[in-house]
Amino acid sequence: MTSPPRDVQLYAMAAGTTVLRCRSWNRLRFEIEYGLERGTTANTYLIQADRTALIDPPGESFSDIFLAALEGHIDLSQLNYIVLGHINPNRVETLKILLKRLSDVTVVCSNPAALALKDLLPEASPHLRVIRSGDDRLDLGQGHYLQFELIPTPRYPGGLATFDPYSQVLYSDKLFGAHRCDDAVFDLSWQDLLEDRRYYFDCLFAASARQVLAALGRVTTLPFQTLAPGHGPVVRYSPRELVQSYRDWGQAQTSQDLSVALIYASAYGNTATIAQALARGITKAGVSVESINAEQASPDEIKSAVEGSAGFLMGSPTLGGHTPTPMQTALGIVLSTASKTQPAGVFGSFGWSGEAIDLLGSKLKDGGYSLAFEPIRVKFKPTDVTLKYCEEVGTDFAQGLKKATRAKQPRTPASAVEQAVGRIVGSLCIVTARHGEVSSAMLASWVSQASFAPPGFTVAVAKDRAIESLLYPGYGFVLNILAEGRHLGPMKHFLKPFAPGEDRFAEIETDVAENGAPILTEAIAYLECTVEQRMECGDHWLVYATVQAGRVLDGNGKTAIHHRKTGTHY
Numbered sequence: 001m002t003s004p005p006r007d008v009q010l011y012a013m014a015a016g017t018t019v020l021r022c023r024s025w026n027r028l029r030f031e032i033e034y035g036l037e038r039g040t041t042a043n044t045y046l047i048q049a050d051r052t053a054l055i056d057p058p059g060e061s062f063s064d065i066f067l068a069a070l071e072g073h074i075d076l077s078q079l080n081y082i083v084l085g086h087i088n089p090n091r092v093e094t095l096k097i098l099l100k101r102l103s104d105v106t107v108v109c110s111n112p113a114a115l116a117l118k119d120l121l122p123e124a125s126p127h128l129r130v131i132r133s134g135d136d137r138l139d140l141g142q143g144h145y146l147q148f149e150l151i152p153t154p155r156y157p158g159g160l161a162t163f164d165p166y167s168q169v170l171y172s173d174k175l176f177g178a179h180r181c182d183d184a185v186f187d188l189s190w191q192d193l194l195e196d197r198r199y200y201f202d203c204l205f206a207a208s209a210r211q212v213l214a215a216l217g218r219v220t221t222l223p224f225q226t227l228a229p230g231h232g233p234v235v236r237y238s239p240r241e242l243v244q245s246y247r248d249w250g251q252a253q254t255s256q257d258l259s260v261a262l263i264y265a266s267a268y269g270n271t272a273t274i275a276q277a278l279a280r281g282i283t284k285a286g287v288s289v290e291s292i293n294a295e296q297a298s299p300d301e302i303k304s305a306v307e308g309s310a311g312f313l314m315g316s317p318t319l320g321g322h323t324p325t326p327m328q329t330a331l332g333i334v335l336s337t338a339s340k341t342q343p344a345g346v347f348g349s350f351g352w353s354g355e356a357i358d359l360l361g362s363k364l365k366d367g368g369y370s371l372a373f374e375p376i377r378v379k380f381k382p383t384d385v386t387l388k389y390c391e392e393v394g395t396d397f398a399q400g401l402k403k404a405t406r407a408k409q410p411r412t413p414a415s416a417v418e419q420a421v422g423r424i425v426g427s428l429c430i431v432t433a434r435h436g437e438v439s440s441a442m443l444a445s446w447v448s449q450a451s452f453a454p455p456g457f458t459v460a461v462a463k464d465r466a467i468e469s470l471l472y473p474g475y476g477f478v479l480n481i482l483a484e485g486r487h488l489g490p491m492k493h494f495l496k497p498f499a500p501g502e503d504r505f506a507e508i509e510t511d512v513a514e515n516g517a518p519i520l521t522e523a524i525a526y527l528e529c530t531v532e533q534r535m536e537c538g539d540h541w542l543v544y545a546t547v548q549a550g551r552v553l554d555g556n557g558k559t560a561i562h563h564r565k566t567g568t569h570y
Contacts, residue, residue, distance in 0.1 A: 003039075006062070008069035011185045013045075013234055014167035014226070016144060020044045020069055022062035023181050032277050032387050033203040036196065036472055039181030040231050042066075045171055047164065048074070050141025053081040053108075055162055055171050056230055060093035067097060076101060081129075081138065083146075084109040085173025085230060086156040089268055092120045099126050108138065110150055112296065113158030131160060134218065142166075147222070151175065151215035153208040154293035155272055159215070163222045170224035174204065175215065176242055178232035190238035195473065195534065197242065200231075201249050207262060207279035207289035209253035216247055256288035258401050261305040263292040263334070264315035265327045270349035270381050271317045277387040278313060278347065281394025285464040286539065287401060294326040302330050306337045310401045311372070313345040314364075316356040323356035331360060335367045344369045345397060347376035347390070354379075372397050373500070385501070388438045392466050392500035399464065414566040421566070428487050428560040430494055431459060432505075432518040433470040433477040439518065440467035441504040443494040445562040446540075447479070455547040456532070460540045466498070471543050475531050476515030479545075483524035487560035490522055514549060524557040526550060 003025040013019045025039040034040065042058035044066065052074065058066050070076070079102055082095065087109065098105065099121075106127045109117070114130045129138070131148045138146040143166035151159040151173075162171040178196040187193055205212045220243060227235035227242065235242055260282050266272035279289045290305040306312055312334060316327040323331075338344075344364050348357040354377050361375045373393050378386055414422070426445040433440055446460035459479070461468050471477060482490055490508075498504055510518040513528045520526070529545040536542075 006065060008062075008065050009041075009183075009185070010069060010073060013185065013228075014169055016048050016142065017164070017167055017169065018046045018048070018073065019185065019228070019234060020046065020066065020073075021185065022058045022066050024061070025181050031273050032280055032391070033200060034179050035203070035469060036179065036199055038179060038196065040179040041181055043228065043230055043232075043234070045228055046070075046074070047140060047144055047146075048078075049144045051080040052078050053083055053138070053140055053146070054079055054098075055083040056085045056173060057082065057091065057094045057098065059090035061090075063094045063097060066094065079105055081105065081140075082107050083160070083162055083171075084113055084158070085160050085162070085171065086158050087113040087116050087120065089120060092117070096121065096124070099124055108148075110152070110158045110160045112152065113160070116158060149215075149218045149222070151219065152296070153205070153211045153215070154291040154296070155204065155208065155276070157293055157296040161215075161219055163219075163224060165223070168223060168225040169228050170219060170222055170226070171228045172219070173230045175212070175219075175229060176227045176235055176246070177229035180232050184233055186236045187233040187238055190235075190241070193233065194245075196232070197245065198249070199472075201246065202283065203276065203280055205246075206249070206253050206283045207276070207291040209250040209288065210290070212246065213250045213254065216243060216250070253283065253288045256286060258310045258398075258405065259288040259290055259308060260398065260401070261290050261292060261302075261309040261312040262315075263294055263302060263305070263312065263327075263330050264347075265294045265317065265324050265330075266315075267317040267319055267324070270378065271315050271347070273382055273387070274347050274349060274376060274378055274390055275313075275315050277382070277390035278345075278394040278397075281391035281396075282398040284391075284468065285395045285398035285402070287398035292330075294330040295324075297330075299329070299333055302333045303337050306334055306342075309342065310405070311343040311345075311397065312338060313347065313397070314360050315347040316360060317348055318350040318354050318356040321353055321355050323359050327356065327360070331363055335363065338369070340368045342369070343372040343397070343400060345372050345375075345393070347378075349378040349380065349382070351380060372400060383437075385437050388466075388469070389501040391469065395464050395466065396500060418566040422564040425561045425563055428482045428491060428562050429459075430480040430482065430490055430520055430523070431461075431467060431471075431477055432480060432510075432520070433467055433475065434516045434518065435470050435475060438470065439504065440470055441494055441518070442467045443491060444479075445564075450544055451546075456545060457527075457529075457547070458542055458544050460537070460542055462540050468541060471531050471534070471541070473531050473533060476513075476517060477529055477531070477545070478513050478515070478517040478519055479527040479529055480520040480523035481525045481527075482560040483522075483554055483557035484560040486522060486557070490520060491560075521553070524554045524559060525552040
């Protein structure tokens with residue numbers, strides 16, 4: 001089915017205020033935050049009073065349709081201010097066009113964003129109004145007296161929120177967004193957005209939970225009634241609920257027993273994307289991440305993060321065959337601070353060479369540190385397959401830390417409750433899934449029929465399973481039911497630890513289902529399914545799926561079942 005073309009949706013959302021929603025019904029690019037593939041909107045806001053301000057112009061992929069829509073709505077010469085919630089190479093392309101046509105416009109941004117603009121716009125000298133504290137104000141007239149709050153995070157060091165007391169709208173840029181495209185301007189059905197919002201937070205902000213909580217402390221002092229994020233619906237019906245969710249999710253991250261220091265620099269965003277994927281894998285496994293942007297962090301911040309971590313990862317681009325100075329400085333701090341018992345990892349992106357990655361790896365090895373995985377080297381922009389590999393590397397890294405911690409603790413016998421729970425038996429199945437070029441599988445024994453009409457069942461999936469990211473609502477998979485007496489081979493195969501990116505189906509005979517997922521020919525029966533809902537249950541997701549097709553492959557076989565001794569171990 002062909003998706004609708006990209007367009008711009010204009011809507012008068014408040015007094016003197018219009019939102020221009022640049023809509024893409026497909027995934028924009030290779031980044032894990034777009035992984036649900038439900039499209040996205042790039043939201044730009046226009047406040048028209050005695051003076052006119054444009055907040056957060058979209059990225060390059062929307063430049064043409066955005067500018068056409070903007071010119072159809074106002075005379076560009078009326079534009080006095082362009083407010084930047086953050087800046088990056090993608091967004092700066094649209095900004096370049098505006099600046100060429102509007103020589104007198106003033107760009108309002110934070111100091112880190114102003115410094116970045118000098119590098120991103122070497123041939124331009126825009127008029128800048130640099131916001132350095134929350135005391136700065138911008139009077140547009142007619143009651144629109146804009147206030148600003150600095151909301152930096154490692155990924156977005158120039159983060160800036162804008163508040164309009166007249167309309168009581170908080171323009172929050174990356175905070176409180178969701179990558180989801182539809183016709184709804186506002187979040188009337190906000191309960192349906194919870195999964196998208198949580199996924200967005202986990203991908204973008206879980207590794208910056210400390211900074212996000214600090215930002216919440218600042219913006220929640222403002223009397224806003226509406227949140228206007230850079231992506232997804234405008235939050236009119238659930239602003240307080242969403243803020244509380246961010247607080248809960250952030251506190252859950254900062255309360256973890258183990259943490260990983262993730263130190264990186266990123267020239268064009270590619271190394272940051274790799275870091276984001278690694279962080280996603282780590283946090284999935286129940287280990288927190290302290291993300292450090294070496295270009296912005298102080299030596300004390302880097303030292304403190306490393307000292308408080310159970311392990312650390314370092315990532316760098318290669319610029320002109322060299323490691324950027326901030327990463328060289330960070331490396332020196334790490335070498336003088338980190339314990340030799342802390343496992344390490346190295347990653348990075350490059351254009352024509354990867355000397356920075358080699359330097360980090362060799363210096364750490366020479367310093368007596370053990371690398372937990374082979375350095376991750378990505379040429380240019382990472383693909384979906386690469387990002388899935390990085391996520392699995394992050395999960396393995398976190399699981400290694402947890403395993404080392406458990407090994408130091410005395411073993412305790414299973415409690416009476418754990419022994420009793422272990423007496424619950426379930427059928428042995430292999431869940432298989434393929435989405436695009438990415439495939440995965442897992443052994444499942446917590447499977448139960450849940451409905452007759454439509455036929456459906458539930459399966460419990462541990463949060464740190466590699467297949468978890470392929471089991472979101474709308475995704476298809478196959479449930480392969482194993483046969484008693486012939487289950488040991490498949491069971492052992494899918495129980496063994498797989499290296500990140502390793503083909504789970506090597507040396508396994510399979511067919512292909514209509515939904516693209518592998519069918520194990522050794523199964524007694526299989527069901528082709530679609531995920532309908534997910535519910536968070538402690539360290540697992542409970543997935544409810546409906547069945548579209550299925551077949552018994554062995555009418556004489558019996559279903560294999562699994563008996564456990566306790567309810568805490570497989």
